[in-house]
Structure formats: C-alpha cells, structure tokens
Amino acid sequence: MADHYEVLGVARDASPEEIKKAYRRLARQLHPDVNPGEDASEQFKLVTHAYDVLSDPDQRQRYDLGGDSGAFGGAGAGFGGFSDIFETFFGGGGGGTRAGRPRSRRERGQDALVRVDLTLGDVVFGVHRDIEVDTAVLCETCQGSCCQPGTQPVTCDICHGSGQIQRTVRSLLGNVVTSQPCTTCQGYGTTIPYPCSTCQGQGRVRARRTVSIDIPAGVETGLRLQLPGSGEVGPAGGPNGDLYLEVTVAPHDVFSRDGDDLLATLEVSMIDAILGTSVTIDSLDGPVDLEIRQGVQAGDEVTIRGRGITPLRGEQRGDLRVAVQVVTPSHLDPKSRALVQELAKRTRPAPPHLAEFHPGLFSKLRGKFKR
Known part of the structure; x- marks a missing residue:
C-alpha cells in the first residue's frame, strides 16, 4: 500500500x-x-x-x-x-x-400540480380529459437501477x-x-461505477405523458383533485408522487352559478309582461319551454327543476332559476304613444308612490340579475 x-x-x-x-x-x-x-x-x-x-x-x-x-x-x-x-x-x-x-437511492417522487380549464357546461355534467403532463418518468434503459445494463452497484x-x-x-x-x-x-x-448513459445514473428521465381523468360534475374554481401515484417517479425508480389538478372554470356569457343552481336573466317586453307569453330558451342541456304569467313583475323568478348542476357529492341536480327583467321602450311613435295613453286611461294606474320598505328587496334584486 x-x-x-x-x-x-x-x-x-x-x-x-x-x-x-x-x-x-x-x-x-x-x-x-x-x-x-x-x-x-x-x-x-x-x-x-x-x-x-x-x-x-x-x-x-x-x-x-x-x-x-x-x-x-x-x-x-x-x-x-x-x-x-x-x-x-x-x-x-x-x-x-x-x-x-446506509441511505436508499430509491426515494418518493415529488408531487405535480397542473391547472385544468373548464367551461360551465363541463361543471354541469362532468367531463373526461386527457391531460399532458411534463414530469419525471422511469428510465426505460436501466428500469430505475441507475446502472448501465449488465452492470450493478458495488459495495x-x-x-x-x-x-x-x-x-x-x-x-x-x-x-x-x-x-x-x-x-x-x-x-x-454502494457506488455506481458505470452509470446509465440515458438517465446519467438517476434512474429517471423527464418526458411528456398523458394522464386520463374523469372530472366529476360540481367542481368549482380553486378546487384541487388528487390523483395518487400519478406524479413524478422518484430517484432510482422510487414510488411516484401525487398529481394535483387545480380547476379553473371560465365565466359563461349567459349563466352563472349559485351553489348547485344556475342563474339567468330573461328580458321581457312590457307588452309580454302585461299579457303573459310563452318562450323557449336554450339551457346548457337543450331547449326549455317557459311560461311567463300575465302581469309578471321585474325581479320575479321562474324556476325550472333539475336543470342546474349535479353536486360534487350527490345525484340530485340543482335548478335553473330565471329572473325576469321587464324592458320598457324608451322611444314610441305617436300612434303607439296614443295607444299607451288610452291604456292608462282605461286601467287608471295608481300614481307613483313610496311603498312599504322591504330590507331584503335590493339584495334580492341583485341576486336575480347577476351573471
């Protein structure tokens, strides 16, 4: 020596x-x-x-x-x-x-976080997604041994x-x-005299892979879904970490969410509000027929049962709640104005006056018409 x-x-x-x-x-x-x-x-x-x-x-x-x-x-x-x-x-x-x-070369892999963008329709019914994830995967050359094929660690x-x-x-x-x-x-x-040339002795490499997942109905923005064992593979082929999917729901042009219910606003002309009418609207799962009663008031609500969101943990869907907004014409031709004046004489409506105060009225109206 x-x-x-x-x-x-x-x-x-x-x-x-x-x-x-x-x-x-x-x-x-x-x-x-x-x-x-x-x-x-x-x-x-x-x-x-x-x-x-x-x-x-x-x-x-x-x-x-x-x-x-x-x-x-x-x-x-x-x-x-x-x-x-x-x-x-x-x-x-x-x-x-x-x-x-001695320490083990095999360690648990890190967790991974991926954001998933959904539409309100995806939230109502749930959706299947194939998600591309860029993480560490098992090295196919050495299968996690970290050694060049045909070799092994030595003491x-x-x-x-x-x-x-x-x-x-x-x-x-x-x-x-x-x-x-x-x-x-x-x-x-142990030492590795001949490290794997593919993974440089790490037992894993970075690659893009596809993860298939069924996203349940009822999720909302900020919710994280956990997929155990779908994260990064650990060093030396150690167990995978978990994959977390963070949900982001894009705003809808017509509908908004209130718990398990969907909210919408229906604009009704003054004439239809007076006489009542029937209308077909497009909900998120197909056409729906609505009956607008005679004399409907602004802020009144029409409820369609079972056309809302399926809860995250449950089966009974929420409702579709449609708030009525009466649209008053801002311009009338002389003939139409004369007809309205004649109607006013016949119905003799009460003059404008202050009604009894209702504390919840304003918040109720805001809730009806929000989108």
Whole structure:
C-alpha cells in the first residue's frame, strides 16, 4: 500500500494543519464531481484514506510505529483544537443517514400540480380529459437501477457498505467516536461505477405523458383533485408522487352559478309582461319551454327543476332559476304613444308612490340579475 505521507505529499513530521491543507488541495483536484476519470477516482480514495489515518493522532501514531492503519476515519477536518471539536459536533454530522444503515437511492417522487380549464357546461355534467403532463418518468434503459445494463452497484470500499465512516476525536472528556456520511458513496453504501448513459445514473428521465381523468360534475374554481401515484417517479425508480389538478372554470356569457343552481336573466317586453307569453330558451342541456304569467313583475323568478348542476357529492341536480327583467321602450311613435295613453286611461294606474320598505328587496334584486 502506498505510503500515506507520500500520497498527501507531506513530510513525516508535518503538522495537523499541513496535513489538512494538503488533503483539501488534493480533494478539490480529484473529487469525482470535478474529475470524473477512473484514475482520479482511485486517487481520491487513496487520498481520503491517507487523510483519515493521519488526521487522527492515535491512528497516525500506530501507523508511524508500523501498526495497522486500516481503521477508516472521516473525510472531514482533522482534530487540532477546539475549532475541530465544534466542527465535529455541529458542522459535519448531517447527510440523512442513521448509524449502521446506509441511505436508499430509491426515494418518493415529488408531487405535480397542473391547472385544468373548464367551461360551465363541463361543471354541469362532468367531463373526461386527457391531460399532458411534463414530469419525471422511469428510465426505460436501466428500469430505475441507475446502472448501465449488465452492470450493478458495488459495495463502497471506504465505508464497506455501511454508508458511514467513524472518527475518533480527542476532547476534554476523552476520546469520542462520531459517525458521518461517507463522502465517497454519499451515504448509500454502494457506488455506481458505470452509470446509465440515458438517465446519467438517476434512474429517471423527464418526458411528456398523458394522464386520463374523469372530472366529476360540481367542481368549482380553486378546487384541487388528487390523483395518487400519478406524479413524478422518484430517484432510482422510487414510488411516484401525487398529481394535483387545480380547476379553473371560465365565466359563461349567459349563466352563472349559485351553489348547485344556475342563474339567468330573461328580458321581457312590457307588452309580454302585461299579457303573459310563452318562450323557449336554450339551457346548457337543450331547449326549455317557459311560461311567463300575465302581469309578471321585474325581479320575479321562474324556476325550472333539475336543470342546474349535479353536486360534487350527490345525484340530485340543482335548478335553473330565471329572473325576469321587464324592458320598457324608451322611444314610441305617436300612434303607439296614443295607444299607451288610452291604456292608462282605461286601467287608471295608481300614481307613483313610496311603498312599504322591504330590507331584503335590493339584495334580492341583485341576486336575480347577476351573471
């Protein structure tokens, strides 16, 4: 085995600070994230192992005396005072692994959110949609293994599959053994010597896929529908996250919604309001015949049962409520004006006067005529 001092390029009497500086300089040059070559990877392992031994006073002493140097330490800063003790306890212990148990490469995928634009007609009856979603999907080349076909992960020769390395730190309380994620395998316990060329060792790729869904009747703007397991596939082929569909309902030119009911306004001429009439209107699910009674007043309501919205959790549809708006002619020719004057003489209508106040009248009228 190569001499640890020669690997780090330091003298045998080098101080802990000189050893630390040498390691950091070499690590920046040889780390797999910076230098992907195989030779660099092997050199990085040698440098890391040499530093683990020489940064620990006990292991360095045994090594200098010709003893066993195979006890692996951490790839962090060596001890050399209070700063290293604080770094050991507070600066380098993260990484998401638990003692004795390596991390799993398989993780749950993220949830995805897609907006779905609907019409009021879609809300009344429900609708089937095929939605295009751009998310992470399973890599077809490696099927989530992250490895080039025909290869597989190998046990990390630094942490021997545990995903962690241990350091012995001398403190005021004596020697303290701490665990940290292995920097060579990132805490997984294995390395991938030949990553999949399609997904770059991720086990998943981004792609556009189609999700089919039946959107139920009764949804409204802002509602989110959850599709469990239809989100992004996780790293290394981990379980899918969920897909959320956020509903947006476009305004309608004629109809508006009030709970499970539909509202509309019907303009009626003064003559039809006086005499009454029949009319056919186009509802969202076909023609509907309406009877306008004689003497109908502005703000009166005609209700057509079962022509509203099917509730989200239920089967009984709401109603279509049509508010009457009496349209008074603004211009009359002389003959028509004479006829109206004659009608006024015959019916002798009461002159305009203030009626008894009804607190709910104005809000009622606003509700009738809103769109």
